[in-house]
Amino acid sequence: MLVTHNEGVWFHTSDGRRILDAGGGAIVTNIGHGRPEIAQVAAEALTQLDYVVPVFATEARVALVEEVSDHWLPDPSWRCVFVSGGSESVDAAIRVAQLHHVACGRPERHKVIGRDVSYHGATVGALAAGAHNRRRKGLEQLLPSMPKTSHHDPDQLEKVIEVEGAETISAFIGEPVIGAAAGAYVPPDDYWARISEICAQHDILVIADEVMTGFGRLGKKMGHEALGFTPDIIVAGKGLGGGYVPIGGVYCHPEVVEPIGKTDLALMFYTFAGQDLCCSVATKVLEIVRTENLVDRAAVMGESLRIRLEEEFRDHPNVEDIRGRGLLQGLGLVADRETGAPFPRSAAFAESVANAALDNGVWVYPSGSGVFDDAVMFGPPFTVEEDHLDQMVYVTRQAIDTVASGLK
Numbered sequence: 001m002l003v004t005h006n007e008g009v010w011f012h013t014s015d016g017r018r019i020l021d022a023g024g025g026a027i028v029t030n031i032g033h034g035r036p037e038i039a040q041v042a043a044e045a046l047t048q049l050d051y052v053v054p055v056f057a058t059e060a061r062v063a064l065v066e067e068v069s070d071h072w073l074p075d076p077s078w079r080c081v082f083v084s085g086g087s088e089s090v091d092a093a094i095r096v097a098q099l100h101h102v103a104c105g106r107p108e109r110h111k112v113i114g115r116d117v118s119y120h121g122a123t124v125g126a127l128a129a130g131a132h133n134r135r136r137k138g139l140e141q142l143l144p145s146m147p148k149t150s151h152h153d154p155d156q157l158e159k160v161i162e163v164e165g166a167e168t169i170s171a172f173i174g175e176p177v178i179g180a181a182a183g184a185y186v187p188p189d190d191y192w193a194r195i196s197e198i199c200a201q202h203d204i205l206v207i208a209d210e211v212m213t214g215f216g217r218l219g220k221k222m223g224h225e226a227l228g229f230t231p232d233i234i235v236a237g238k239g240l241g242g243g244y245v246p247i248g249g250v251y252c253h254p255e256v257v258e259p260i261g262k263t264d265l266a267l268m269f270y271t272f273a274g275q276d277l278c279c280s281v282a283t284k285v286l287e288i289v290r291t292e293n294l295v296d297r298a299a300v301m302g303e304s305l306r307i308r309l310e311e312e313f314r315d316h317p318n319v320e321d322i323r324g325r326g327l328l329q330g331l332g333l334v335a336d337r338e339t340g341a342p343f344p345r346s347a348a349f350a351e352s353v354a355n356a357a358l359d360n361g362v363w364v365y366p367s368g369s370g371v372f373d374d375a376v377m378f379g380p381p382f383t384v385e386e387d388h389l390d391q392m393v394y395v396t397r398q399a400i401d402t403v404a405s406g407l408k
């Protein structure tokens with residue numbers, strides 16, 4: 001399959017097919033494809049400036065900092081650093097957390113606690129912080145060992161801290177709603193409040209990995225807001241550039257970075273951090289989300305999608321769970337919903353369902369790892385219409401039925 005062009009909620013292939021982007025690529029394309037105003041901003045940006053070393057300010061960099069801190073972060077005083085994507089942002093956040101403790105005179109605090117179901121990216125640091133077993137496979141010996149706690153029981157964090165020793169821990173990292181490793185798993189209501197409370201008691205920084213949930217995806221501006229907590233550090237990428245440019249960011253409460261600023265410690269930049277073209281385009285993407293009220297739209301269309309999913313899959317023998325928030329919705333897939341028994345991994349059920357749906361003109365995002373081994377996620381552009389929702393649910397239903405009956 002060769003993808004040739006895209007527009008709205010569609011991408012097109014060289015054999016003349018039009019495919020509905022129900023997965024928003026990899027949950028990225030928040031404003032939809034092919035916006036001419038974005039192409040124009042990109043052309044103007046490149047006409048004005050190409051490469052500028054990240055330590056200098058430019059108009060585009062300043063504009064993006066203002067857009068993000070004034071409209072998206074918990075408070076305009078938060079500090080921003082832009083990078084080229086999600087994995088880079090996670091690595092940088094881990095470094096910031098460590099530098100914070102070193103600057104505060106606690107250099108022995110170096111461990112980052114992750115969760116037993118999670119994905120934070122594909123660099124060595126991000127893979128180590130996460131627990132996506134299929135994506136870590138073959139690399140286990142390379143990856144530094146990082147402690148893990150439960151994705152659903154916040155009180156287990158106390159036990160992990162006790163075993164590791166609070167004085168050795170710099171940060172806790174988690175996705176507000178778990179994406180690639182769990183297919184849009186939402187933790188119990190009190191989960192994040194309790195995690196935040198435990199971390200605060202032990203001077204452990206909370207890093208919210210909002211690479212997938214940030215910038216409107218959950219029907220609120222940011223995922224932590226949707227889940228009712230305020231982290232110390234946020235990382236977010238994907239929807240920030242809407243798929244038009246590779247960009248991510250690390251956003252910190254001022255008290256996290258101020259101690260670092262009083263020392264000779266520094267966060268080494270990536271060469272392409274805050275590239276001008278990326279900053280200009282990301283500013284325009286976020287402006288479009290705001291001026292077209294697309295966050296509210298993500299909430300409304302997410303609800304509409306959820307109702308359809310409930311109607312279609314409530315009693316489906318291979319759907320164990322319907323989950324998610326806003327326009328990040330998922331189906332937990334199993335061999336038998338009564339017993340919860342999974343399909344054997346060799347069947348690659350989620351991937352096969354995604355392929356079958358693709359053959360019928362819909363791209364859904366296969367996901368899952370460990371206890372959530374097979375899932376598919378829906379994360380379409382916020383501009384999605386009701387008839388698109390009908391199509392994605394109908395085609396997914398057919399795909400699940402076809403693949404499941406082939407395995408009997």
Ligand SMILES: Cc1ncc(COP(=O)(O)O)c(C=O)c1O
Pocket residue numbers: 026085086087088090119120121122175179180209210211212237238
């Ligand atoms: C929650 C989360 N963190 C980090 C990443 C890594 O981002 P990237 O693939 O842009 O490096 C992803 C990618 O799926 C993600 O979902």
